[in-house]
Amino acid sequence: MKKILTSTLIGALALTLAGCGSNTQEREFEGQELHLYNWGEYMGENLISDFEDQTGATVNVDYFESNEQMYIKVANGESFDVLVPSDYMIERLIKEDLLQPLDKEKLNNLDLLSEDVMGLDYDPENEYSIPYFWGTVGIVYDKNKVSEEDLEKEGYNIFLDTKYKGDIYLYDSERDSFMMALKALGYSMNTTNEQELQEAYEWLVQAVETMEPEIVTDEIIDNMAQGRKALGLIYSGDAAYVMSENEDMGFYMPETGTNIWSDAMVIPKNAENPELAHAFIDYVCTYEASMDNSSYVGYTSPNKEVMDELSGEGGDYEGINAYIPRSGNDNDEVFKYDENIRAIIADLWSRVKVVASNAE
Known part of the structure; x- marks a missing residue:
């Protein structure tokens, strides 16, 4: 019993250190649903299941093959909580007033992200978007x-x-x-x-x-x-x-x-659960989620520590100039x-x- 208790405490501490809050706080989303619209084969193996475990929420994922396919659904009023469009499409969505500004008070992990992928021309203050992957x-x-x-x-x-x-x-x-x-x-x-x-x-x-x-x-x-x-x-x-x-x-x-280029997370204006959407965006910025994403998919993480670790000595992409x-x-x-x-x-x-x- 003592070993089990110790493991439980360690696990709870790890969640806290990850920047996602305590397990008790996270479970306030128990029973809620997040509707995510993302590219196919663009997420780590455990990204969704870990978020569901930590928050108690259920994530329903739809996939698109192009920014234009995604745009048609959003412009026609179909509701999603989080989208992951590309830079130029985010610029279009902003211009057409289809996104809601982010509440930075609900995003605690932005300081983990590289300055090189923040403040890009399509959203210079990151008022609407937080980077998901980037590259050339x-x-x-x-x-x-x-x-x-x-x-x-x-x-x-x-x-x-x-x-x-x-x-x-x-x-x-x-x-x-x-x-x-x-x-x-x-x-x-x-x-x-x-x-x-x-x-x-x-x-x-x-x-x-x-x-x-x-x-x-x-x-x-x-x-x-x-x-x-x-x-x-x-x-x-x-x-x-x-x-x-x-x-x-x-x-x-x-x-x-x-x-x-940069693909980034945004919240549509007609999102049904913006609170949970902010929680998901903040979670994706953490070391654990970013490492899962980037090591599995191969695209460059905006998380500085993950980027350095994967491209550094012993990393999955050591010596591979395409990663950075x-x-x-x-x-x-x-x-x-x-x-x-x-x-x-x-x-x-x-x-x-x-x-x-x-x-x-």
């Missing part, structure tokens, strides 16, 4: 096939180098594909200049006409881990996984710049929301894919 976009490459000298010399233009014809992946994302093309041309990825967008379109057309690329989404992860192509455009978190699985893989971010987002490059940008430009890019990307299909 870059080039994953097989070090046996691609030299870093070529990458440094050509940057994104390596996707036009016929040396690698038939041996590349392009990513089926209009935003990231146009980011790559615009950066290759020396332009801002947030350009509103239609001539620059036309040049980026022509760059992408040249790529699909001359390089015989395979246009993929998440298939790139396992395919590059198995070394099936020489190089491809990829999210940093996916590259971290690829590199952890295959030591022959590398990750490069061209000096011309890339997309610094680059800082200090003035050419790196965060996507801004512009509905007119988004529509133009969507139309141009669909045309690129038609050209690619015809070139097969």
Whole structure:
């Protein structure tokens, strides 16, 4: 009995130190429900079950495949307590008055988060959003096939180098594909200049006409881990996984710049349980929840201690440069929301894919 009592006390102390309050305080949510809308395969194995155990709440999770799919449901009035959209979509939700401001008095763990991912342009005071994961976009490459000298010399233009014809992946994302093309041309990825967008379109057309690329989404992860192509455009978190699985893989971010992205937690204006939503957001910021999330998913945690531990000596991502987002490059940008430009890019990307299909 003494050992059991001691274990119980230790467990209770651990919960308190985690910044989530005592077990008695947490159970005030007993029987309540949280409706979470998140990306698929974007949570640690124990994230939901541990939160339920600590709070007594039940978490119902729906999954979306794109920010636009999520937006349609929210704009049509479907109620969720917590969303995890991307930066530009959060900017749109704020502009359309679909989010409620956060009560910082109910968020006790914000000081655990890295300053590098706080105060980004889409929500400079973090009035509406708290980061969930963050990262960059870059080039994953097989070090046996691609030299870093070529990458440094050509940057994104390596996707036009016929040396690698038939041996590349392009990513089926209009935003990231146009980011790559615009950066290759020396332009801002947030350009509103239609001539620059036309040049980026022509760059992408040249790529699909001359390089015989395979246009993929998440298939790139396992395919590059198995070394099936020489190089491809990829999210940093996916590259971290690829590199952890295959030591022959590398990750490069061209000096011309890339997309610094952030997915963050927000509370919709019509949330049915904002109190529980704040508790969930605060819980995700803790070391325990952040470690579970990041070690399992592979994307960069905003929690400073977790980020340092996973990338440090003995960490899961020791020596893997894709895990820690680059800082200090003035050419790196965060996507801004512009509905007119988004529509133009969507139309141009669909045309690129038609050209690619015809070139097969």
